[in-house]
Amino acid sequence: MNDPEDTLVDSLLEEALGGRRPPNLRARILQAWAMRSFDSGHSADTRPQRVAAGLPPSVFEAPEISIETGPSPARGSGQGAHGNGRESTRRSKDRDDVTPPVAAAAMLPLAGPVAASLASSAGEAGAGTAAASSATGVATTGAGATATTGATFLSAKGLLLLGGALVTAAGVAGVTGYVTHLPPAKSAGEVVRSGGEQEAGGSRSRGLAPRAAAGASGGAGTGSSGLGTSGARPVATPRQTAERIDEAIAEEAIAEADEPAPEKPSVDEPPAADEPASEEQPTEKPFRPPPKLNDYAFVRRAYLTLVGRPPTPEEITAFARSEEDNRRDTLITQLVASPESAEYFGLLWADRLWREGPPATEELRVSPKTLVIPRTPVTRGTLAKDIAGWIEKDISLKDATATWYRRRFNPDETEFAAAVVNEVWLDLFGSRIAGEFADPTLPTTVTENGEELTDAERESLTPRQRLLARLAHKFEREGCRLRPLILAIALTNSFERQGIDPASDVAVASGDTADGESAVPLGHFVERPLSPHQFRRTIERLIASKEGLHGYVQPNDPASLKFLMDEETLERLTRFGGAGALAQAVQSGGSLPSRVERLYLAALSRKPSKEELADAQRFLASHQEDTAGALKELWWSLLMSPEFLEVR
């Protein structure tokens, strides 16, 4: 396109007029550096400054993962937080996806996710208890507690009087449907700040901006524990945080590099200006991080992971047509901001919290004299809606009404933030950063009261723990809000890269390492079967019926999953009429290739390859007497393919 005669002027014009600014390659270079060190087995002798205490202090020894005290030299030159390096370095290497054989042998397509759920629930049997009876007990106890809380008064108009300050009950607890009786020890100012924080969250329920402004104005209350935003320090954007995460992943790779020392690098000094480039220059190809997903695979992963369903053909087409430089970032941001995402993560968190059934009375106590009383019986469904509301309205999990959530998740709450980060990481990448459920194995001083690590404590942490600690600290400092955390992790470059299949990786399949850390390399996306929630939402999207499916997925209860594979569901999934994916393809009236393409987009979120299209056309040509039936056969075979049944 450009005039080859003057690349200098062309490049300057492209930057000055076309906006093609230098990208921020810092995270990419550091990660490549780490991976190369890992691959070539650099010893400590060749990189002592990195081995001793991780990478340089400016990045890896900083107590915060989120702080940006000022523009870096590179950023000062005009790079935005959303450096276009992410886009410009994108590779579109197609995966060798399994091609579903046309008219493959009949098997239940639901076997994957259901089997996975059965396996995961094996150790969780007996978790469920009767919600209604427990809720009754809670209400009774709660009434007693109200009577003994002298300084707290709930008026008939729903106003909470606290030391002369009026706060609406809805402002404190309305989102979750709870009435909160705060203890007298809490000052009115603290309560007012808490309400203000919720108002701030509610007013920008779709927004994802950092809370720096609210913190500076005192809107992001810290609560009695001193947690939350300080308001004095700038808060990193999710994109900046994502870059820090990528850098920390690079640190992990460095720490794991323990092979023998390599040969001396061939280039350590600049050659003389008149010296021609010699063959002694590095001959290896530029390092490539693990390939990034192509656009189709990326869109599928983003939708399945962030909203729990695959994209529709229209959504895929819209993304493919977008000419925006940062369209991947934009898609992720939009998905995380959507109510659909809040609903999906609400389901995931309800499952976690419901492991032990409804809350016991003591779990509702926020002080010796005060309980948080549910307005309605707590069920898994109401819990999921509650949490979805919290995510949707960007409300802090440090709110008093979330007390029992926190205790259920981390009984003494000392590692609550780290445990939350760990689980969000699991939701997105398929493995935790460190430790186990509700047990991130961090020193309690890491997150308690937002304290920062001492040097000695930091030295004692593994790189994984350090990343976890920093993310936890950031999460806590920014008000324990789930949505920004999800966004920051989803925006990492690592989330865009091709995943690993634990079944084909011996080291990964063997489970955790001896020191208790996951065998899955940090930052690698684990390919896995669709979860029951994902599978249900996928089927509902494919049948495209307002009615949805009649049943509620409870991963801990295999019996609750039967509706996913009953005759009615399968019939709806392969119905010719209505608005379902198959019906749309059959009724579209387009050419056969276009119908085949539509089925592929609906089932696998991608177009068929030339070979697949040729196979499909041959199959359809051999069934000209019943094209609709042949399309149904093809559709069925797609639904049985591993590619459909997994998130990759």
Added chain:
Amino acid sequence: MKGSPSTVGFDPVRLIESHQAGVWRYLRALGCDPSSADDFTQETFLTVLQKPFDDYNHAATASYLRRVAHNLFISQKRREGKVVAAADVEEVASFFESWATNDNGEELLEALKDCFGRLKERAQLALNLRFHERKSRAEIAAALEITEHGAKNLMQRAKKQLRDCIESKTNERS
């Protein structure tokens, strides 16, 4: 700049942040497309990070990095069997030695903008259509109501004027 095994004060992150824009711009000026510039920039830093050196000052380090990038670029072109005009490369290198000592080429960019403002309106429009709106030559010709050949000549003349303008500014600096 002489490389040194010393690691005192060596900060890879600061090195990358301080110089990546300058290296990238230099590679783009040599003729790399953006994606290749990304790759070569990365490889440049990986090369120098293999053995840390003393970062005496920004200009010296920037020059060192450009030289490494230059060699990587030339080596790659040779492996690909492509001919690179040495004079053009050295000219670009000379420009950067003059303009990109401390600001990664920002001043050079400003010079280009200044020179662009001196072009005739019609030339500015053609370049804007080309580089900002990414129009094809045919579309530019249609917009200016001239032939495609005329559009090509117009843009080539405009770019030559820009080059001359920058060179005169370079001479003024030196």
